[in-house]
Amino acid sequence: MAGCSPPRGATWREHLLHLLARQGKIVAKDVAAELGISEDSVRRDLRDLAGEGLCQRVYGGALPVSPAVVDYGARRTVAPDGKRKVAATAAGLVRPGGVVILDGGTTALAVAYALPRDLACTVITHSPPVATALLEHPRAEVFMLGGRLFKHSAVTCGAAAVEAARNVSADLFLLGVTGVHPETGLTTGDAEDAAMKRALAARAADTYVLASSEKIGTASRYRVLPWEEISGLITDAAPHNPVVEQLAANGVGLLPAD
The missing domain is CATH 1.10.10.10 (Winged helix-like DNA-binding domain superfamily/Winged helix DNA-binding domain)
Structure with missing residues (x-):
């Protein structure tokens, strides 16, 4: 050193x-x-x-x-351009007639707005803001998972929400996290929120992580998933970012968000 x-x-x-x-x-x-x-x-x-x-x-x-551990309202002002890029790429993964689980958080909300207005699909979410955003999508069926409202992130969590998650199945889960690091993995700031994310990932055929560049190389307290349980990571971080290079070398599938 x-x-x-x-x-x-x-x-x-x-x-x-x-x-x-x-x-x-x-x-x-x-x-x-x-x-x-x-x-x-x-x-x-x-x-x-x-x-x-x-x-x-x-x-x-x-x-x-991670700067993404601040409250929901403050997070909406963090890296909005990067989140929009990630959201646009993620929205392209949702196929007509498909079933997608859309996580909570500000990047997931951006995905909801990025979905084509005429897309016929089914969206399962535990995020009231995401569900509300999809009111403007007439062909999207929306299923809300209930539970205790975790106001910090505007999502439902807890035992009731995890139990509800066990009764759904989806083609795709778009997962939001607050920290992405090669050593500590995918992390978030609340234990119950992390448990809910794991429960949702277990119900989808593929899980893709929404990771705008400010989350790359950072860590939060609670691990969500190991790298081998995700299909890919969507990020606007530069390909030559040392953390991105290390993730690629470790075999993590990367989807660049331009």
Whole structure:
């Protein structure tokens, strides 16, 4: 880790944030060895930063925190152009007469708006905003899965929603996540939301991940699915992005959103 010493006048906290931004991750033992301080000191600082929402702690260090863990209203202003590109590509996967499970979140909402107005299909969703958006699609049959409303993400979740999910089947699930990382996988910020996403993925023949570029290389607290259980990842991130290159090298199917 060349050049690990803090810039003159920088605090250890500022230095750790600088390393995280530059390298995309922090390995606590490596930072401690380079700086000649204890690993416990590095971990303590990382705990403090994580407590302020400035990083996501993982085993052995930390990763960038996803900007997509803010509340639903705030998320609508995050990377809208990237979400529209991802949504347009995802909408093209929905075939006439097909059955699609559409996740919650702002990218999934963009998919609902991107579907052709005259498309005859069936959409299953646990997102009230997605269902409402499809009122303008006269040939789309819409099935809402009920349960406890998780207001942070405007979706239903909990035992009732998971049970409802077990009674549906679909050709395609368009999955929203908050973090995409080669090591930590596909993650989101709430345990019940993660469980609901797994339940929905189990009911679809194919699962594609909606991942606008601000989510690439970041992590949230709860894992959703392992890489081998998805059919592909739709992203507007540049092909030469180091994380995208690593995902491709690991065999993850990538659908570029232009």
